[in-house]
Each structure stands twice: as C-alpha cells, then as structure tokens.
Amino acid sequence: MIRSAAVVGTGLIGTSLALALVRRGVAVHLIDENESAARTAASLGAGTVGHPHDTVDLAVLAVPPAQVGPALGTHQARGLARAYTDVASVKSEPERGVAASGADRSTFIGGHPMAGRERSGPLAACATLFEGRSWVLTPTAATSRDTLNTALSMVALCGAVPVVMDSGAHDRAVAQVSHTPHVVSSLLAARLLHLSPDASRLAGQGLRDMVRIAGGDLRLWGDILESNAAAVADVLTELGEDLQVAVAALRSLATGDPDARAEGTTLLADLLGRGITGRDRIPGKHGHPAPACTPVRVLIGDQPGELARLLANAAELGVNIEDVTIDHSPGEESGLVELMVARPTAFSMAQSLTAAGWRVQRMRRPDTAPDPVAV
Numbered sequence: 001m002i003r004s005a006a007v008v009g010t011g012l013i014g015t016s017l018a019l020a021l022v023r024r025g026v027a028v029h030l031i032d033e034n035e036s037a038a039r040t041a042a043s044l045g046a047g048t049v050g051h052p053h054d055t056v057d058l059a060v061l062a063v064p065p066a067q068v069g070p071a072l073g074t075h076q077a078r079g080l081a082r083a084y085t086d087v088a089s090v091k092s093e094p095e096r097g098v099a100a101s102g103a104d105r106s107t108f109i110g111g112h113p114m115a116g117r118e119r120s121g122p123l124a125a126c127a128t129l130f131e132g133r134s135w136v137l138t139p140t141a142a143t144s145r146d147t148l149n150t151a152l153s154m155v156a157l158c159g160a161v162p163v164v165m166d167s168g169a170h171d172r173a174v175a176q177v178s179h180t181p182h183v184v185s186s187l188l189a190a191r192l193l194h195l196s197p198d199a200s201r202l203a204g205q206g207l208r209d210m211v212r213i214a215g216g217d218l219r220l221w222g223d224i225l226e227s228n229a230a231a232v233a234d235v236l237t238e239l240g241e242d243l244q245v246a247v248a249a250l251r252s253l254a255t256g257d258p259d260a261r262a263e264g265t266t267l268l269a270d271l272l273g274r275g276i277t278g279r280d281r282i283p284g285k286h287g288h289p290a291p292a293c294t295p296v297r298v299l300i301g302d303q304p305g306e307l308a309r310l311l312a313n314a315a316e317l318g319v320n321i322e323d324v325t326i327d328h329s330p331g332e333e334s335g336l337v338e339l340m341v342a343r344p345t346a347f348s349m350a351q352s353l354t355a356a357g358w359r360v361q362r363m364r365r366p367d368t369a370p371d372p373v374a375v
Helices: 012-023 035-043 065-077 092-101 145-157 168-196 205-215 218-227 228-251 259-280 306-316 343-355
Strands: 002-007 027-031 058-061 084-086 110-113 134-138 161-164 291-302 321-328 334-342
Touching: 002 012, 002 065, 012 035, 012 145, 027 035, 058 065, 058 145, 065 084, 065 092, 065 218, 084 145, 092 110, 092 168, 110 145, 110 168, 134 145, 134 168, 145 161, 168 218, 168 228, 205 306, 205 321, 218 228, 218 321, 228 259, 291 306, 291 343, 306 321, 306 334, 306 343, 334 343
Parallel strands: 002 027, 002 058, 058 084, 084 110, 134 161
Antiparallel strands: 110 134, 291 334, 321 334
C-alpha cells in the first residue's frame, strides 16, 4: 500500500503521475530544481512542493535517463523513500547508471509508462494519462520483492497495466514501436518545408496523423534517441532496406517495360500487404485484438458545442465508439468527424444520425458491400 510518495521532476509524466496518485488519496511531494514547474504542478492539484519531513513509501525519478543513477544516489543518501523507480523511456542506460552510482540497488526498479503527448511540461499533464496503458517494469536480480510490489501498487493506482521485461528487451522493443516512429514522423514532417502554400492546403487527416508526434519536445527527444541510439539505428537500417525496395518498385512502375512494371507491381503489393499485416498486430483496447471497425463520417459546423452534441447523440444510440478523428476543411468553417464503430452497427448508426439532422456521408447497406462507400 502506498500512502505517501515523492515525484522528482514535474514535467508531463511526473505531474501526470502525481495527479493520478493524489486522486487515489496518496500524499505527494513535488521536487524539482525548476521551482516554477513544481509550483505549477502544485497549482494543478498534483501535491505539495518540497521535500517531505519523513521517509515516503515511493519516490519516482521523472528525470532524463542519464540523470537517474546520480538522482537515485542523492535521494537515497537523504533517506527520501523506501523504494524508488524511474519513468525514463529507455532502461539499459539508467540501469548502468544506477550500478555505477554505488546506490542500494535492492530498493530500485526501472519503469517506463507507455504513454505521453506531443506537448511537454506540467500544464500538459493529465491524471488519466496512464489508464489502460502498459507500464513496463524492469527489475534486476538485486531488486527486492518489496520494491517490486510497491511499483506494482503504483501502476495499479494509475490504472495502468504492468509488463515485466528485461531492460535490453525493452529498449529493442521501444526502438521499434516508439523511437523509430518519432524519427520517421520528423523526417516526413521535414519534407513539408519544401511545399508551396497552395500544396500545403491539400494536407488531410492522414498526413496530420503521420506528423503529429513530430511536434514533441526537441531536447527531450534528443536525450531519448541518444540513449537508445544503437537500437534505433538498427531499426532504421532495416526500414531503409524496405524503402530501397519501394523506390525500385515505383521506378519500375514508371517505365514502359511490361516485365519491369509487373515486377514493380509484385514488389509493391508485397510491401503494402506486409504493412496491413503488421498494423493488425497492434492490440486494441485492454490488450484485446482490435475489432473490425467502419468509419461513420459526419460533417459538422465549426461552432462551440457541435462536437459534444454529436457525441451525445451517438451515445444515445448505445453504440460504442472505438476512435474519433476530426479533419478540418481548409478555408471553410466546417470539419469532417470520423466515428470508428463496430462494422455491424455502422449503417444503422448512420441512418439514425441522418434522421437526427446530421449530414452523414451516404453508406451502402452491409449486405451489398463489406465497407461503407462515400458518394
């Protein structure tokens, strides 16, 4: 049971964690060299600023990977907590830093909540940030059972799902699912610097989805990529090989040679097919397989309360919405809302929303086509 905690570092993750713990009745103390950030976090209800008078149950080191070892040594020497963890997005470097610091390794367990936002700082924090998300814990042979159990209690209080992994396996995995996607998003976003203003107006929701994470904090992501450089480089090397194949396939399709075009078609179909198969491996909510969904597309005006009214009408129908995206129309005061719902319910939901006065893109009946078709 965790009754008291200290959060060292009041950025997005640290403040979100503090808010989640306070909401569950934990007394949280906020420690940060940047007192302004700590005071901002406290003003949001994340706890009280300053070191506790007594030893707390858990201290969370929400600091960059290279600072975890030194921070652990410092706060252990002060007797800050009975157990310690961190939230760095790489685990091997902090683990080495802890070993090199000479700190008591039995009271430390590495941790990484698989959650975040493209914004940083305490003002971007949210108490529900970790709900339903995986939270990796990387115990070593030196980690005590009490420390592990304390960390598991913290994860449960935040509504997250614990995943116990080796630090090296974790770093290889996040290179694939988190760090490389950020690099690729940044590379794609950088290409937009070459677009004319007229061409930029053609950007739709697909591109916005692809480049959203490129807006992450520059210094933070520099630290992350430096700490996991080798693993990310390995994934980018493999991606580069696929890109070379894609380029060769497209060059072949651009020729007049029938044989070359046929080969290009085969190569491109293989790449696209593997992409679909890989995407399907991403689990849905609560770790279950993602359901087969169909988009119901609704045009709404750009007035306050319109989106809330649409979602309220959808909720009255008793249909579970798996995801929502909004594509704003350039130069117009309207937007296209895409409600992702289970395939069997999509057509009837579209009919009901149309009857309620919403402008819904027409859909074919499920017995005439497997998916909706906009007209």
